[in-house]
Amino acid sequence: MPQPIRxxxxxxxxxxxxxxxxxxxxxxxxxRDAGPSGTVAATGxxxxxxxxxxxxxxxxxxxxxxxIDAIGVHSRLLPLGLNADGTVEVPPARQGMTAGWYTGSAxxxxxxxxxxxxxxxxxxxxxxxxxxxxxREGADIAVADSRGRTRHFTVTATETVSKxxxxxxxxxxxxxxxxxxxxTCDGDFDAQGHPVDNLIVYAEPAGGR
Numbered sequence: 001m002p003q004p005i006r007x008x009x010x011x012x013x014x015x016x017x018x019x020x021x022x023x024x025x026x027x028x029x030x031x032r033d034a035g036p037s038g039t040v041a042a043t044g045x046x047x048x049x050x051x052x053x054x055x056x057x058x059x060x061x062x063x064x065x066x067x068i069d070a071i072g073v074h075s076r077l078l079p080l081g082l083n084a085d086g087t088v089e090v091p092p093a094r095q096g097m098t099a100g101w102y103t104g105s106a107x108x109x110x111x112x113x114x115x116x117x118x119x120x121x122x123x124x125x126x127x128x129x130x131x132x133x134x135x136r137e138g139a140d141i142a143v144a145d146s147r148g149r150t151r152h153f154t155v156t157a158t159e160t161v162s163k164x165x166x167x168x169x170x171x172x173x174x175x176x177x178x179x180x181x182x183x184t185c186d187g188d189f190d191a192q193g194h195p196v197d198n199l200i201v202y203a204e205p206a207g208g209r
Contacts, residue, residue, distance in 0.1 A: 060109035061147035063101045066116060070139040071131040075099045077143075080117060090117055096127035105172065106179075108143040109151045109205075113172060113179040116143075120185040120195065129184035133158070133199055141180060141203050153180040153203035160186050160197050171200060178205050 067074045078100040080089040091100045099118035106112030119127035139155040161167060171181050180203040187197030 060107050060149065060151065061145035063108050063114070063116075063143050063145050065144040066099055067142040067144075068135070068139065069142075070136075071134050073099075073128060073131075075118070075128050077101045077116065079103050088117075091119060091128075093119070093122040093124060096122035096124055099128045105181075108145070108153075108180060109149075109178050111175065111177055113175055113181050114143075115171065115181045115183065117183050120199075129182065129199075132182060132184050132201060133160075133186060135201055140206065141182070141201075143180070151178075152206035154206045155201055155203045157202045159200045159202070161200065162187075163196060163198055166198060167200075179203070 062079070063077050065074070065076050075098050078091050078095070078098055080091070080100040080102045081104070083089055088102060088104075089100070091098050096119045099116050101108075102115045102117060105115040108114040118129035118132070120130050120132070121127050135155050135158060137155055137157065141153040141155065142150050143153065144150045159167075171183070182201040182203070184199050185195040185197070186199035187195050190196050
């Protein structure tokens with residue numbers, strides 16, 4: 001599935017989505033199958049975090065766990081970088097019940113969108129973000145970090161989009177403050193048995209913090 005996307009020098013750096021088993025993460029541009037697991041990923045320009053991910057004054061640590069009580073999610077977070085072919089890593093299929101944080105996005109609590117990626121399902125069955133579609137506005141998402149602090153985010157919106165028209169700037173673009181995005185697969189299946197959509201959850205710091 002994952003086909004590296006042509007790199008550009010546009011600023012801020014926008015990284016196209018990486019998603020999941022039995023998915024092709026279109027993210028607004030072409031991708032290809034990653035192999036037998038069905039994992040897919042796409043990526044944009046190289047480089048570290050953009051201005052959108054500049055540290056905030058609170059200097060948060062790297063995220064280690066995510067909890068979404070409303071849908072029973074309690075997972076450690078794997079760091080996800082880039083594969084050798086320029087695609088974004090995703091959690092291994094055998095660790096389908098574990099979510100990941102894309103390290104090219106913001107650290108949760110710093111200025112910019114932090115992006116958490118999780119499988120909906122894998123060839124091993126139900127996965128960590130299987131029930132993400134059940135989240136409603138106002139739900140709490142708690143992210144613990146390596147400094148022992150837990151930050152709470154409130155869901156502001158959810159959106160199901162075609163992988164062919166993934167809203168890259170909306171998900172990865174610069175924000176005035178901290179933001180959180182969760183991404184998984186969704187929708188009907190194509191002829192190859194891959195979901196045709198992505199489900200995106202948008203969240204902001206609880207209480208505006």
